[in-house]
Amino acid sequence: MAQRVLGFFSAGPRIAAPFPELTEREREILDLLAAGLPNGVIAQRLGVAAKTVANNVSTIFGRLQVAGRAAAIIRARDAGLGRS
Secondary structure: OHHHHHHHHHOOOOOOOOOOOOOHHHHHHHHHHHOOOOHHHHHHHHOOOHHHHHHHHHHHHHHHOOOOHHHHHHHHHHOOOOOO
């Protein structure tokens, strides 16, 4: 029991991923959107079709409750995405 408590306190704080309502792939796409990349380039980087990226972008807008690309980018950058 003592070892578990020690492990808990020595592990340091856990930083939650931004936008827990998004899947890992959607967060990845949002990060690339926030970096200013168009859907076609995102599709090439991820090895998927441009239509797949467009569908994911639409889903991201809905889950983040934003009206478009600019609003999604602003929210993503405020959360630290798009800077790598």
